[in-house]
Amino acid sequence: QKVSVEVLDHLEHLALVDFRDSEGVERLQKAIQFADQLHEVNTDAVEPMDSVLEDRCLYLREDDVTEGNCTKDLLENAREKVEEYFVAPPGNIPLPKLEERDTFLQG
Amino acid sequence: MAARGCGGVWRRAWQRGAGGPGPGPGPGPSPRGQRAVACNAKGGEVPAGKSGLAPWIPVVGLEIHAQISSNSKLFSGSQVQFAAPPNSLVSFFDASLPGTLPVLNRRCVEAAVMTGLALNCSINKKSLFDRKHYFYADLPAGYQITQQRVPIAVNGSLSYNLCIDNKMSQMVTKTVRIKQIQLEQDSGKSLHDDTRSQTLVDLNRAGVGLMEVVMEPDMCCGEEAAAAVRELQLILQTIGSSQAVMAEGQLRVDANVSVHHPGEPYGVRTEVKNINSIRFLAKAVDYEIQRQIEELENGGTILNETRAFDSKLGCTVPMRDKEGKQDYRFMPEPNLPPLILYDTKSLPANMNHQQVINIDWIYERLPDLPSVKREKLVEQYGILPEHSFTLLNEDGLAEFFESVVKQTQMKPKKVIGWVLNDLLSYLKQQSLTVKESPVSSFLLADLLNLLEKKEISSSAAKQVLAELWKGEGKTPLEIVKEQKLELLQDQKELEQICQAVIDGQENE
Numbered sequence: 001q002k003v004s005v006e007v008l009d010h011l012e013h014l015a016l017v018d019f020r021d022s023e024g025v026e027r028l029q030k031a032i033q034f035a036d037q038l039h040e041v042n043t044d045a046v047e048p049m050d051s052v053l054e055d056r057c058l059y060l061r062e063d064d065v066t067e068g069n070c071t072k073d074l075l076e077n078a079r080e081k082v083e084e085y086f087v088a089p090p091g092n093i094p095l096p097k098l099e100e101r102d103t104f105l106q107g
Numbered sequence: 108m109a110a111r112g113c114g115g116v117w118r119r120a121w122q123r124g125a126g127g128p129g130p131g132p133g134p135g136p137s138p139r140g141q142r143a144v145a146c147n148a149k150g151g152e153v154p155a156g157k158s159g160l161a162p163w164i165p166v167v168g169l170e171i172h173a174q175i176s177s178n179s180k181l182f183s184g185s186q187v188q189f190a191a192p193p194n195s196l197v198s199f200f201d202a203s204l205p206g207t208l209p210v211l212n213r214r215c216v217e218a219a220v221m222t223g224l225a226l227n228c229s230i231n232k233k234s235l236f237d238r239k240h241y242f243y244a245d246l247p248a249g250y251q252i253t254q255q256r257v258p259i260a261v262n263g264s265l266s267y268n269l270c271i272d273n274k275m276s277q278m279v280t281k282t283v284r285i286k287q288i289q290l291e292q293d294s295g296k297s298l299h300d301d302t303r304s305q306t307l308v309d310l311n312r313a314g315v316g317l318m319e320v321v322m323e324p325d326m327c328c329g330e331e332a333a334a335a336v337r338e339l340q341l342i343l344q345t346i347g348s349s350q351a352v353m354a355e356g357q358l359r360v361d362a363n364v365s366v367h368h369p370g371e372p373y374g375v376r377t378e379v380k381n382i383n384s385i386r387f388l389a390k391a392v393d394y395e396i397q398r399q400i401e402e403l404e405n406g407g408t409i410l411n412e413t414r415a416f417d418s419k420l421g422c423t424v425p426m427r428d429k430e431g432k433q434d435y436r437f438m439p440e441p442n443l444p445p446l447i448l449y450d451t452k453s454l455p456a457n458m459n460h461q462q463v464i465n466i467d468w469i470y471e472r473l474p475d476l477p478s479v480k481r482e483k484l485v486e487q488y489g490i491l492p493e494h495s496f497t498l499l500n501e502d503g504l505a506e507f508f509e510s511v512v513k514q515t516q517m518k519p520k521k522v523i524g525w526v527l528n529d530l531l532s533y534l535k536q537q538s539l540t541v542k543e544s545p546v547s548s549f550l551l552a553d554l555l556n557l558l559e560k561k562e563i564s565s566s567a568a569k570q571v572l573a574e575l576w577k578g579e580g581k582t583p584l585e586i587v588k589e590q591k592l593e594l595l596q597d598q599k600e601l602e603q604i605c606q607a608v609i610d611g612q613e614n615e
Contacts (some may be wrong), residue, residue: 010434014240014434015240015436016242041248051439051444051445054423056444056446057444057447058211058445059210059211059462060213060462060464061211061212062178062214062461063177063212063214063215064178065178065185066184067185067198068184068186068195068197070198070199074310075194082307084193084195085193085308086244086307086309086310087305088297088305088307088308089244089304089305090299090301090306092243094380100529
């Protein structure tokens with residue numbers, strides 16, 4: 001069962017990944033096939049497991065201030081800054097629609 | 108003050124075609140000022156309007172985000188503080204630098220449990236964390252850690268009070284169901300610089316702990332929504348889980364609004380955001396209800412969209428930047444195992460105290476909730492329910508009242524009049540809080556004692572209070588002497604004065 005172009009386009013919008021070419025899509029298909037093997041196991045009445053750490057306690061930290069105050073370090077990697085603020089575009093720039101961009105998915 | 112209840116009728120507050128504004132941006136509707144909003148006390152069914160069209164039932168649900176009152180953030184050790192230099196309260200985790208991991212703050216969990224208990228919820232002994240993915244400049248990780256599958260508390264209720272027909276003496280209690288409470292991260296702040304076409308991002312708020320309280324759509328108008336939020340605010344402040352100051356963004360409300368005809372399924376709902384005060388919440392909800400009714404009665408449809416409330420124009424407008432329905436791709440947060448809470452029965456024997464949260468222990472230490480405090484005030488002092496409502500509605504007023512009562516022989520039932528009618532109206536006139544009052548409880552008690560001992564009359568007492576209000580440091584007794592306000596007790600002296608007046612008359 002192949003992944004449809006609509007789903008691939010949807011994924012590219014949501015995750016901003018670029019499948020780039022048929023090889024990228026093939027890799028995705030193989031990954032899905034691999035995960036689908038899970039369906040062969042009967043999991044009726046079995047609680048799904050979220051994490052292999054399930055029998056470990058979630059560590060609780062005391063409410064103390066131990067971090068922060070490193071503005072200079074944080075801004076060091078920023079390409080653009082204005083008076084200790086990070087600079088971003090005015091709003092989200094969504095991926096153009098399928099028809100409007102140059103991608104192999106159109107083929 | 109208690110919200111006025113919904114006892115009237117939904118009517119079109121303006122005439123179409125008579126130059127009145129339609130839905131959408133424009134000056135607020137009602138030509139007569141306050142729009143008569145209503146769904147009646149029975150819960151929603153509204154009589155047919157003048158035009159003979161079928162009645163409408165408005166449905167209002169709320170999602171409230173309350174910032175947790177804690178020293179540090181939900182998953183990191185950076186400080187929680189309002190108004191600090193940009194990006195100074197940000198750890199590497201908050202900035203989503205690679206190699207950092209979330210570490211849960213115990214105090215935030217306790218705050219959520221307290222809130223759940225105060226709202227009569229079932230606390231989930233096992234709750235889970237998830238990632239909610241979306242892109243925005245103030246969300247550096249590209250996802251928010253929240254509790255989508257199994258939140259920390261579910262199925263609670265909140266009772267609040269409304270006055271019917273503007274009469275405080277006719278208060279009715281309503282209840283709204285709490286669907287759930289979940290722990291989640293706050294995002295950073297975006298400052299839009301339209302002139303330079305850029306957004307400035309401050310991550311100080313990114314990662315601060317939030318409790319999202321989801322209320323079922325049990326409300327039917329702005330006043331109900333406002334009253335419910337006000338009560339929630341008082342509860343949060345009383346138990347201390349959040350300071351809930353809306354002006355500082357510690358309490359944010361999104362309203363979900365729809366309308367439908369009785370007997371028909373719920374209509375399409377819109378979400379209204381950007382509501383900055385309880386007053387605006389009532390306006391925004393009422394405007395949106397009115398807008399939807401107008402739209403539908405004119406044959407239009409309601410879009411399932413997000414709208415923002417424009418407080419200057421008094422209306423809701425579609426929000427830009429919301430591209431259709433979002434797919435958040437929820438997934439379990441792989442770095443956090445389930446959160447396990449205990450009660451006295453299930454307490455593990457050999458675990459480190461600091462790692463254990465005992466729900467029963469927290470429950471036993473909950474302070475009296477506002478509703479309980481009100482009942483106690485009524486019982487202890489013989490005041491009316493609406494009095495105790497007002498006492499709790501002003502920060503510090505109940506304590507002030509009790510302090511005066513302690514220091515005076517005057518009966519509480521009489522003291523309350525002085526506190527609510529005189530003191531409070533002075534405070535309101537000058538927009539002062541109880542803490543800022545130039546008249547302390549000691550001074551007021553002193554004044555009331557003079558009145559109680561019949562050394563001055565009631566009208567003289569009012570004069571003295573006006574003088575005390577100037578805050579010049581004089582005592583009530585000093586003012587009474589200065590202005591010669593003492594009641595004359597001496598019979599002979601009174602006779603002399605009366606005689607002099609009569610004599611004066613005869614001479615004319």
